[in-house]
Amino acid sequence: MSQIFAEGLVCPLDKNNVDTDQIIPKQFLTSVSRDGFAEALFYDWRYLANETPNPDFVLNAPQYKGASILLTRANFGCGSSREHAPWAIQQYGFNVVIAESFADIFFNNSINNGMLLISLSASNIEFLFSRCQQGTQEWKIDLAGQQIILGNNAAVGFQIDPDIKQRLLSGLDFIGASEQFSPQISSYETQRANNQPWLG
Amino acid sequence: MMAKTLYQKIYQSHVVAAVNGSTDLLFVDRHLIHEVTSPQAFAGLRQAGRTVRRPDLTYATMDHNVSTQLRSIDAAGETSRKQLEALAANCKEFNVPLLDLLHPDQGIVHVIGPELGLTQPGMIIVCGDSHTSTHGAFGAIAFGIGTSEVEHVLATQTLQQQVAKTLKVEVTGSLSPFVTPKDVIMAVIGQLGTAGGNGYVAEFCGSAIRGMSMEGRMTLCNMSIEMGAKAGLIAPDEVTFSYLKGKPHAPQAEHWDAAVSYWQSLYSDADAVFDKTVTIAAESIRPQVTWGTNPEQVIAVDQPIPSPESFSDLIKADAARRALTYMGIEAGQKLTDLKVDVVFIGSCTNSRIEDLRQAAAVVQGKQVASGVRALIVPGSGQVKRQAEAEGLADIFKASGFEWREPGCSMCLGMNDDRVEAGQRCASTSNRNFEGRQGRGSRTHLVSPAMAAAAAIAGRFVDISSFESVGGNNQ
Helix, strand or coil, X not given: CCCEEEEEEEEECCCCCCEHHHHCCHHHXXXXXXXCCHHHCCHHHHECCCCCECCCCHHHCHHHCCCCEEECCCCECECCCCCHHHHHHHHHCCCEEEECCECHHHHHHHHCCCCEEEECCHHHHXXXXXXXXXXXXXXXXXXXXXXXXXXXXXXXXXXXXXXXXXXXXXXXXXXXXXXXXXXXXXHHHHHHHHHCHHHC | CCCCCHHHHHHHCCEEEEEECXXXXXXXCEEEECCCCCHHHHHHHHHHCCCCCCHHHEEEXXXXXXXCCCCCCCCCCHHHHHHHHHHHHHHHHHCCCEECCCCCCCEXXXXXXXXXXXXXXXXXXXXXXXHHHHHHHHCCEEEECCHHHHHHHHHHCEEEECCCEEEEEEEECCCCCCCCHHHHHHHHXXXXXXXXXXXXXXXXECHHHHCCCXXXXXXXXXXXXXXXXXXXXXCCCHHHHHHHCCCCCCCCHHHHHHHHHHHCCCCCCCCCCXXXXXXXXXXXXXCEEECCCCCCXXXXXXXXXXXXXXXXXXXXXXXXXXXXXXXXXXXCCEHHHCECXXXXXXXXXXXXXXXXXXXXXXXXXXXXXXXXXXXXXCCEHHHHHHHHHCCHHHHHHHHCCEECCCCCHHHCCCCCCCCCCCXXXXXXXXCCCCCCCCCCCXXXXXXXXXXXXXXXXXXXXXXXXXXXXXXXXX
């Protein structure tokens, strides 16, 4: 079974430990909306102090315009829990991020927005970066088959938690799914109030 | 029965149902919210026609955006005002108790939860803020969540979770004079790296941890997120119980004994197996200062700034090179030769009464060096009043520090407290990321005593020899 979750141009961001303050700086966090964060993505790297685009930042390179797959390195999304970070990444146009590893909160936040985050070994990440050095890349992400299709019969397989895979494939509303357990929540609450009345 | 870690005991006692595979639905005992990460969650509830299931277990405060100069929601700009107003309106609509800007107990969410007794051993506590790990100091599972999860908790009072791996961090022996819990956690992060805790819940133990006050334990757990750990926790003991006794939301007299007896069962069994164990001798830890742009780029104050070539990992070497450029420093330089422009004592890491006492002891009778801007931002209304009653505020003011109102302030510069581009700041906060305290700001993380000493000397000093090298006694 093959089902293409996403396909498109790859943008390589060759850094470790990209924190959420870099992904979206604090001045954009005062919004009360979930929308309008695309321009804020990587703001301090993307724009110079005079607010003109920084020509040295990879996202501004003409060949990566329209990219929809972000390739990066270890511990992507560390730091603050701000969900504005995956909102900005997604609203810019990336629905897939491939990295050696992700920070836990960022990972959950991204999945909760229907994004696919793929973790690969350091050697596979190195291999994918080397492909990007050869020229711009267009890849397909087969989520059901758990592989990144690089073209010309080349592919890299990936592991994913089966529960997360199912959620992404079914597009399930996770609050709705938990609400199915309402009777169990109620009985837990009763038991909790009886056994530990000090908890409130 | 199989031996369990403290984390596993608390986790299992909160399972409402198995969702599927390896995912469980866990009950949440306390949900703390603030203005920045909650508005979209309330909007989502409204849109779906949902309500807040347990407003009685939900508590809100205003902290991230607020002015620390004026107690007015207008004082930190138009967009901040809108966000603060949205929080007030949402709390009113959904019956969530709110400690607003004018409430005497308002403060940083991770300072007020414990001091009101909302934070208790054995609980699961969540908040849309990564430093929720702070509350683990009481032997609770406490962790930061995103806004979609805030909405989920508001609607169901539960979260879908999977069991994390367990990491044991044992700190043996006792700390040297002038070495604080802040130095301990920075040394741990230096050793494990910013991703060393990814996928783990860390339990801190050992005699050095047992010897810490609750304030110290909160500082330690606060920064466990800076090594990527999902949470950090410490088994509760008499120190924990006596801190909680008499707090407004702590168990009252009729339940106190039952609560304590339950809390006493909250420890890792002697033969519990951790997925990873790290042991550090407390005596080996010296006062720490970060030199780079993430918390693992840290050294003892008497060590030279490392050269990129000293890192065998090429990517770390490259990160070091970039950090040195950003920070405007060179390999081999001494930290004690670096002048500071700004000193910030505050944040959910180090804004509690004990932190302020340590800073006041250093600055008493001395003056902030000329050209240095120095701020003290107490973590809460309670901390502020206590510091004023103890005479600490007068000491700070007489020394030339600005004495502010409670809030997150310059830790992240969402309000108007910012470090200017190129300025060097000795900060008691938790993140030295590029631009964290303002675009182009250069942050060095330190303990409150080290920050206070830097303010007096106008440069970093080794607190353990401060009197002889840096104090301008009058």
